[in-house]
Amino acid sequence: MKIEIWSDVACPWCYIGKRRFETALAAFPHRDEVDVQWRSFQLDPSLPEHYDGTELDYLCTRKGMAPEQVAGMFEHVASLAGAEGLNYRFDAVVVANSFTAHRLIHLAAAHGKQDAAKERLLSDHFEHGRDIGSREYLTSLGLDLGIGAGELDELFSTDKYADDVQHDFAEARALGISGVPFFVIDRKFGLSGAQAPETFSAALDQAWQESHPLVMADAGAAAGADAGACGPDGCPV
Structure with missing residues (x-):
């Protein structure tokens, strides 16, 4: 079973959703047969490589939100994140364009480290105030993941994986995805938002049952005289 997750590194709900999904997946009996693929999405592609201001400034000036509204939102989301074991620090978030970070995730996927890259980027962005647009930071992260310095230099000196990121954006549009x-x-079932683990579990069960329907073995023989079975009306004698 394949699960594709469209997500942005700069999306606070995406990290919460990741944790809730992981909770459901850990309890799923067929989890070893599930292939999870992270797909790229940008909430604000127009954001400059680095934004000179805080997360609060960004949302107030670029999104037109009132400071009190933003502060309340931060408190609410941080509380929900805390319930998932995450320590959000919105006051320390470095606002930066996430496009290159998405390219790094694609590079990490080529090394079998896609989920590890996604986890680190989300944690470093929301919990540790790291700059996800910084070449120095992204290089350090890539090295931590075991990616060679030469491949990382190539990533930053060329547009490698840019087409893959754009392809993810295009697929999201084709599927009607407007939020993450x-x-x-x-490619049959879709869930929007950081759903509760129980909702993810129900979706996993439904998808698995549809792709692995129960097939009766030798139904003709089962109907024979020796194939006794009890039902609501009693048992044959």
């Missing part, structure tokens, strides 16, 4: 996180199971 967004979870797509076997």
